[in-house]
Amino acid sequence: MNFSILFSVTIAPVLAVLRLVKVGARTTGGAIFALGVGLSIPALSTQFLWADQPVYGEVAVTSRPIQRPAGDYVGSAACRSCHPHYYATWHDSYHRTMTQVATAESVIGNFNNVRLSGKDLNVRLFRQGNQFLVEMNLSNPPLNDVYPVVMTTGSHNRQVYWLGSSTDSPLMVLPYMFLRAEQKWIPRHSAYINPMCLQERPESAVLKADFGRWSYQCIKCHTTRPYLAAETDSPARPASATQVVEFGISCEACHGPGAEHVRVNRDPTRRYKQRLAGGPDATIVNPADLPHDRASQVCGQCHSVIIHRKRWVHNGYTYRPGEDLAADPNRFVMRGRLDLMPHNRPRDLPHPSEMNSFWSDGMIRCSGREYNGLIDSPCFQRGEMSCLSCHQMHQSPDDPRKRQDWADDQLKFGTDGNSACLQCHDQLKSVDRLTLHTHHGADSAGSNCYNCHMPYTTYGLLKAIRSHQISSPSVTASLETGRPNACNQCHQDKTLAWTADHLSRWYEIPKPKLSGDEQQIAATALWALRGDAGQRVLMAWSYGWEDALKTAGNHWQAPYLAQLLEDRYDAVRFIAHRSLRRLPGFQDFEYDFVGPPGHRAAARQRALQVWAGSQKSLNRPFARPVLIDGQGHVLETEFQRLWKQRDDRPMEVGE
C-alpha cells in the first residue's frame, strides 16, 4: 500500500516532465521501469527483509536459556535506529548487563587459572580460548567435573556465574562470586546476611539451594519478558527451554511491548507528524509521561518485595508498564505490615515479619526493594514524588558527568544533593531557613536532606544503602525496631538520650523512656555489640562512613571494628575489615574474612595493637559513651558484657 502511494507520487512529476519534452512511448516506458526498479529495491527490502525482527540464532543453543523475540516484544535492536541516544545510554547502564551470555567482554572475573578452596569444595577457574571453564572437586557427595560458564548475573558491584552442563540439566551456580571494586573472589554464601554461612558445608548448601535458581528466580527480574519452560511448552531441555525476549533489563521492560510502535513508525510521515505534534505516542509507554504512581510501578515491578503467584509459571507476567501493578493477578507487592495490605490479599501470603525484608514497623530493610520504601513515604502519598523525581534511566545529553558516573546510581544531574528535595520544598532554598530547620551548618553533612531523611538503614550488596522511605529521625522508632536513627548514625559517639534530648528541644518530639545503657552508652556501640546481624552489619559499614567520621572523629571506632572481625557472619566481617582499612593506621591491614576462627581472634588482637599504637601519636580525647577511658583503654568488661548480649538468632536479610 505504502509502496503504491510512493510510486504514484513519484511517477507523476516524471510523467509530467517527459510529456513536456515529448519523448516517445518507449522512452517513457523505460523511464518508468527504471524508476520502478529503483523504488522497489528499498521498499521490498523494508517490507520483507526487515519488517519482522530477526529471530536470533539462539534457537540452536541448548546449554542455557535463550533470547528470542516473541509475542509483541521485538527486542532492543529495533529501538536503536530511531532512538540512538536513548539506546546508547541504556546500553551503558547496568540494567542491560544484569544478565549476559558469558563472553570475553561480559566476564569481569579473574579466570587465569585461579584456584579457590572452600570448606568442602575446591575450584579451579580457567580459560580455553573464548570459553570460561570451572573445574569443581566436591568431597561429599563426590563430584569432579569441568563445567562451562554460560551466563553471568550482575556487573556493577559483583558478578555471579552460571554453569551449563552436557546433560541438559538446569543451570548450576558457581559457589563463588567476583567483587568488582575489590577485584576479588569471595564465597557466594559470604556475600549475604544469611545463616547459610554458619553451616558446616556452605558450598554444598549453595550448590543445592541455587541449583536451577536462574530459571525460576533470577529470570523474573533480570531479563526482559521471560517465558518459563512451562510456558514455552518446549520438549524436555530444561536449560534452553527457558526463553526470554532479551537478557538484562531492556527497553521493553519499562516501555512495554514495542511491536506495534515499530510497525506504525516505519511510515516517515507518521513520525514527522508525531514529532511536530510533540505529544506522547499512543503506541508505546513512556514512564515519564505517566502519573507519579504508575511511573513508579514500572520500577516497582522489580524493585519491590513481590510474591509471585503460582500461575505465573504457566501464564507469565501479565503486567505491562502503564497498567496498575496492584491489579496484576500474577504477583503481589508485599507491604511491611498487614494493615498496609488490602483486605482482599491472597490468603497464602507469609506474614511480613517472616519475610526478612522489613523492620518490625514495616519499613523496608533490604536493598533492591526501593519501591516499598517510596510508597510508604509522605512525599509519594501526599505529593507527586516518584522514582523519576531523582533518577533518570537515560542520561540527559547536557549532563556533564561521564557516562559511568551517571550509571552508578542513574541519578539525575544535581540530585545527589539537596536539589532533589528542593524541587518541592523550595522554602528551604534559603540558607537561613535551611539552618533554622536542620540546626546544622548549611554546608555541613547535617544539612544534607538525605542524611536525616534517607539514612543508611537498608542493607545489600555488602554495604549499607540509603532508605528510600522518606522519614524523620526518631528515637522511639530505634527503640521499637532496632533500626539506627539518622542522628546517631552520624553522631556515632552519642547516646540515644543525647539524640532524644536534641529532638525534643529542636522539634518538640517527646522523649521516650530509656534504659541505663541507652542513656550512658553510645547508641552505635549498642547496635554494634549487642544488635542482631542486620544491625551489626549496618554499624560495621557506618564506622567507615566518611561523613560520620568527620563528625564523630575516626580515632575510637577501631576496637568495635576489631570486635566485628570476629563476628559469626561472613558479610559482617568483610565489611568490618573494609571499614577498618579506612581508619588511620589501618590502610594496609591484612585479614582473611573467611579464614579459620583462630585467625580471626588473632586479627582482632593485631588490630587492637595497631590502634593502641596510633593513639599514642594522635593523643585525642575519648567520649565516655564509646567505652574507652581517658587514657585510651577500652572498658573491656563493659565491652564484653554487651558482646555477650548480642542477638545471635539466625538472621537473613532478603536482598
Added chain:
Amino acid sequence: MCARHLQFAWWSLLCWVILGITLEALHAFKIGWYLGQTSEMRRLLWTLAHAHGTLLSLVHAAFAFTYFALPTPVTRRLRLTSALLMASSVLLPGGFFLGGIFIFEGDPGLGVWLVPFGAICLFLAVFLTATDVARVKRSMPANSGERPRLTKRGKGLRLT
C-alpha cells in the same frame, strides 16, 4: 549552456570543499555539537550533503563536457534537463545540509524533505541526458572518427 554548467561546477565544488574543510575542523577541535553522541544524525546528514554536493559538482562538469562533445541545439528539452540538474544540485545536498541543522533524535530535520524532490530532478536529468546521448550514438556512423555535429532538421536531430 556548457559554460554555465562548468561555472556552476567549479563554484559549487568550491562551496562543498569549504564545507569539507569545516567538517574536518569540527573533527579536529572535537566540537561536541557535531561529534556528540546525540549528533550522530547530524554527522551523517552533513557527510551526505558534502558527498552529494561534491559529486554533483563533478556531474555538472561531466554534463558540460558531454554537450560540448555532442553539441546539440539548445532546445526546450535541453533547457529543462539543465534546469533539473541545477535543481537537483541545490535540493539534494541542500536538503541533507538543512536536515542536519535541527535534528530530531533518530530522524533528520524537516529540511530533509527537499531530498526526494532533488532525487526526482536528478533522475530525470540523468535519464534525459542518457537518452540524448543514446540517440546521438544511434545516428552516428560507425568508426567515423570525426566529432559529430548535430543540426535540427524537421523533427529530431540529424547528423551532418
